[in-house]
Amino acid sequence: MLLPRARGPLSGLLRHLLLEGTEELAELDATARGRAATMPALSALDDEDLQLSLWMIYELSFRGFDDVDDRWESAPEVAGLRAVLERPFEQALRDATTSWTERALAVDGDVADQVFALAAGFDEGPDLSKFIRKEATPDQVRHFLRQRSVYHLKEADPHTFVIPRLTGPAKAHLVELQYDEYGGGRSGFLHHELFATTLRQAALDDTWGAYIDDADAPTLASSNAMSLFCLHRRLRGAAMGHLAAFEATSSIPCRRIAAGLLRTGFGEDAARYYDEHVEADAVHEQLAAREICGTLVRTGDVTARDVLFGAAACLVLDALQATALMAQWEDTGASDLAEAPL
Amino acid sequence: MTDSIGTPATEVVLCPGGPALIRSDVAVVDVIVAEGQSVARRPVVALCRCGRTGRAPWCDGTHKLAGGPTAKTLPTRKDEP
């Protein structure tokens, strides 16, 4: 993919740096530091310019950009900028999750019980999966799929970075989970390939990054949270807590979304990604919550608080994504205004 | 059944309030599922123990909907009665 279009001064300057070299570096640095210093609490989650800038930097560590030299991934200018932008992002995630983390910690049980109680009791945001099952129009479903493509087309990849940071049973079970995400070694069955099929069946572009310019701030922030957690060793507990909450809020919603895809006429091939996740994630939630997070906390490698921070961050960001989508649908009464009809 | 170094060929993990996870060197899962109905392709499977799944014999997460005796819940918010 090519670098996305800029969404503000920060991403504009970053684009320029990655494409042209360093002459505006001082301005970029000052802009980033100024933004980070003056950012009101929580607003980092909502700031398209900041989230897109972080997303571009993280993407250098995944698939890169056709128009950017891969050496920028480890350039000190980029690493420094990443650290400056991560600080308000991580703080906003902590601020948005503290009350949930505290309530989950008060649950009498082990960390798996706490993760499941948190996932079951979390009540922010509208229930997108019920709306898709019952009411969404085909255009709204396609809008939803475009936003989800930002993560699902690289599904599971962030967590693979965590494998070498774990040991023993937690590592074995993370590999077991990832192996399933990657289709059990069968090409064509990788979960991100199943999602590509869903996109094609919905007459959408399955090219990696095709809809990045449409991605809203919460969608970028959700992807960035996984990169933040999974690319920092110190946040490995949050990375696995995020994974556990993601898996624990998947089977039942995926069943509803599969039904919504069939109801709106996209067909069984389109629904297969969601259908597969009904059973897969009923396994994965147990692996992640009990055998990965449970082991990590029991052995003292990470704390329950680390895990629950990541779990709550997953749920908060998912709620922000759902809220943003529903708000756009209410505003416009349609979802594909920016896109030519088929 | 164990292999030559004493590792069980089949491991069963009972998840409180949820399914039984089964890891197996032998295709024990294929034996109990009618052929063609559902193929156990994943490295570990979850067998429903609550009887409410819509994907028998596999767990589909439905056990979480009704709570149940072992389900833990969040304490109420401080600002709630």
Ligand code: FES
């Ligand atoms: S044990 Fe999960 S649905 Fe029955």
Ligand SMILES: [Fe+2]
């Ligand atoms: Fe998956």
Ligand SMILES: [Fe+2]
């Ligand atoms: Fe999964």
